[in-house]
Amino acid sequence: MTTTALLAYFERVLSLTEAEKSLVAEAFQERKVKRRHFILQKGDVCKHHTFVVAGCFRMYLVDDKGKEHNLQFAIENWWITDIASFYAAEPSSLYIEALENSTILQLRKEDQVKFFDDNLTFNRIFRALTENALVNAHRRILQNISSTAEERYLDFLKRYPQFLQRLSNVQIASYLGVTPEFLSTIRKKMIGS
Amino acid sequence: MTTTALLAYFERVLSLTEAEKSLVAEAFQERKVKRRHFILQKGDVCKHHTFVVAGCFRMYLVDDKGKEHNLQFAIENWWITDIASFYAAEPSSLYIEALENSTILQLRKEDQVKFFDDNLTFNRIFRALTENALVNAHRRILQNISSTAEERYLDFLKRYPQFLQRLSNVQIASYLGVTPEFLSTIRKKMIGS
């Protein structure tokens, strides 16, 4: 059963009745995505909440000069959604790309309303997820305005060691907001000391 | 009635019954705060959601070198809370300071649970508020990693013109993540062109 991981995830927040578990199985759809394929592209409206069962994704922006800036990664048991586009039903300015062959569970917005909007437990769960994401976003803003690139890299290594083996330095540099060349000099300096 | 502005705010999201309006009046407490006084200091646990009825606040971090970094401002009809501390009940690393003599409405965490946790309407409202805050946070992260200080300043002017008259350039510079001196050179350059 592919929703096993998702149910386990939900039950870390609040426990579910059997009826609620069935709702989850009914509302979420499984999908396989190949490496380098996109589940969201600029201009699309983001119509799904996506939960990663297996694999790895990145969400990024392409700026005026054509440069990519990674906003977020997601591996097993993470969510990845352009919430600005999802909630406002506006065209997204972001891309979500699979970095590995992946399996996901998706919840369409209509199905979120249909299945979960009247349910207090799921309202609490989705509120908790959003609060959690907001705490992380605030931490990252603080870090961006108060730390150097080296400090951010060290924090990234400590906080997400599981990403190190799966992501190239190009991807990590883009997430930290520096060029791969500069990340390379940071790494060199760290090994030296 | 001091909760008028707050009720109007809530009803922009979802309409409330009379009973729910009474709940709001019961749960929120009014408080006056003088300029330069704090409603949160580093080490405190953030125990309230704060809604600004009148006045102006800033939330900021002090880094290892003693420098202040503004994370957020709040004026009339804005919320200001250290959500990381509030939800995790951990000591905060932030300060929230009144920049003007102000009037606020505060909701204690226990009262949020007591009055609103079982109420579907308020769950939806608080979820919507959090989603909104998350969208803003994501936009700000994107901007921090993809824009220059000048671009961020221009966007700040466009997005929050009402802040211009009320905040010093020192406060704005700290929000943008640059020194006041550099903001001054940006402003000079803009006038010249």
Added chain:
DNA sequence: GGCAGCCCATAAGGTAGTTTAAGAAAGCGA
């Protein structure tokens, strides 16, 4: 009314991070 404290501007020298270019190593598709 005068002093203290804050705010803004300007300038010179310094540092963090970028750009461009080039070469070697490693992974991927056919």
Added chain:
DNA sequence: TCGCTTTCTTAAACTACCTTATGGGCTGCC
């Protein structure tokens, strides 16, 4: 297994932004 694309590194020139210092104007306070 070959060829191609991607990845990592190094280096030199460049730019965005910081630091420190100075001076002048404004505001609030006794």
